[in-house]
Amino acid sequence: MKTEINKEKVKIIPLGGLEQIGMNITAFEYEDTIVVVDCGLAFPDDEMLGIDLVIPDVTYLKDNIEKVKGFVITHGHEDHIGALPYILTELNVPVYATKLTLGIIEGKLKEHNLTKSVKRKIVKYGQSINLGCFRIEFIRTNHSIADAAALAIFTPAGIIVHTGDFKIDYTPVFGDAIDLTRFGELGKKGVLALMCDSTNVMRPGFTMSEKTVGKTFDHIFAENATHRIIIATFASNVDRVQQIINSAYKYGRKVIIEGRSMVNVITTADELGYINIPENTLIDIETMKNYPDEQIVLITTGSQGESMAALSRMAASIHRKVTINPGDTVILSSTPIPGNEKAVSRVINELTRKGANVIFQDTHVSGHACQEEIKLIYSLVKPQYSIPVHGEYRHLIAQGELAQTVGVEKDNVIILSSGDVLEIGQQGAKIVDRVQAGGILVDGLGVGDVGNIVLRDRQNLAENGIIIVVMTLEKYSNQLLAGPDIVTRGFVYVRESENLIDEAKHVVSEAVYDCLNGNVNDWGKIKMVVKDSLSDYLWKKMKRNPMILPIIMEVG
Secondary structure, three states: OOOOOOOOOEEEEEEEOOOOOOOOEEEEEEOOEEEEEOOOOEOOOOOOOOOOEEEEOOHHHHHOHHHEEEEEOOOOOHHHHOOHHHHHOOOOOOEEEOHHHHHHHHHHHHHOOOOOOOOEEEOOOOOEEEEOOEEEEEEEOEOOOOOOEEEEEEEOOEEEEEOOOOEOOOOOOOOOOOOHHHHHHHHHHOEEEEEOEOOOOOOOOOOOOOHHHHHHHHHHHHHOOOOOEEEEOOOOOHHHHHHHHHHHHHOOOEEEEEOHHHHHHHHHHHHHOOOOOOOOOEOOHHHHHHOOHHHEEEEEOOOOOOOOOHHHHHHOOOOOOOOOOOOOEEEEOOOOOOOOHHHHHHHHHHHHHOOOEEEOOOOOOOOOOOHHHHHHHHHHHOEEEEOOEOOOHHHHHHHHHHHHHOOOOHHHEOOOOOOEEEEEEOOEEEEEEEOOOOEEEEEOOEEOOOOHHHHHHHHHHHHHOEEEEEEEEEOOOOOEEEEEEEEEEOOOOHHHOHHHHHHHHHHHHHHHHHHHHOOOOOHHHHHHHHHHHHHHHHHHHHOOOOEEEEEEEEEO
């Protein structure tokens, strides 16, 4: 009897996370079912002046809201959950995640007053949820935050395995090692596609176990017995905080947790039992002065040099409660995210200048799999197709090459961009469409109200400054009654450039008189002429292009 070939096809639509490390969100669609995996944010790059966060454009999901069955979240990092509170106001669908992940999400929903309206469900490892015509199983993995999960998505076209962010850690700080057996069982059943984390695909070998950092901390604590210790790490790295607390307890030190995001995550982890803090170990920052330096460990945010995080404020002497003293030992327990290297080295320099001893070697291990671990997952899962995710373009390409070395055919490696619609089944896979995708900028409480034009203006203002030309015209006769006056900001220091400003006024006056004498009554036209003539003058004189805003007032 011939086995019937499965001709079904499912659509995979990444809406973010494939051009950078951040803003991960992928939709899986079959007929009337859409399930969305993760909903992360990205942090702004240097060109995005004044922008706080970047969230994914979910226009496609809004247009198909009746099909969207829910968000399934792999783990509790910002690049996977950070956009949820913004997106859930527009797409109110249930959220499914493991216990700690959901605990962290709840903290965000509280801040945004969404706890009453959003349906949430805790899923355990090995448990499956049915959403439309998909069944989704959560599989235990290891990462730099506890309760991380990979997903096996059972679709009519076949099984798709999404690793989430993962590493293989045989000796995790909390919980059990990754469930490799389950990956192997799925591989035996036959897996249509593997979507695997690409972050560390360039690194050979294996990622070290999180436990190795604990040993390093023990050495540092022993060597710095007479100094205050300040450790900066990622707020979400609960296992790292656990190991710092273990060392602190062992060496008889009190622990202070500083930085809003750090306090939020550790409070949640403590309430849910994901961190074990011995009694009388934690103290409040207010009571720090009651203890000598050698009895204090401060765990803080700011390991990435973020300007408003606690460590940066300490380095810049603007932290209200902590002053860096000569002899303090400061440990940066993280690796700079690409693009943050400058900010991190600036903070290290400032701390060193204040007399602190800064340690940043061997105090961090990655939460992401290196080449050998990725190969192991491929050999267990044996996917027909490889769809690399979570990385910049070069990472995705490198994983595609790695997949071929462990048996995936070259034609079955699919590199997607955000917005691509991939139709995939056992008979083949091809990109059939593109949907709207990209970043929406969040500035303060404004979501999406700052676009490219506003950013361009901000860049122009930041680079060249602004000149405001003010004048008063009489209503009917169009006589110039006052001005033109020139006000500048960020262009030149006015007191030292009086001649330049006088000449500029002269240029504007001539332009205005030319208009009025030529019976030009249209104010829009007058403004254009003023702008053009002043712009030409300043370019010839100084080779600068400030933003010019003419303002005409009328007196009648």
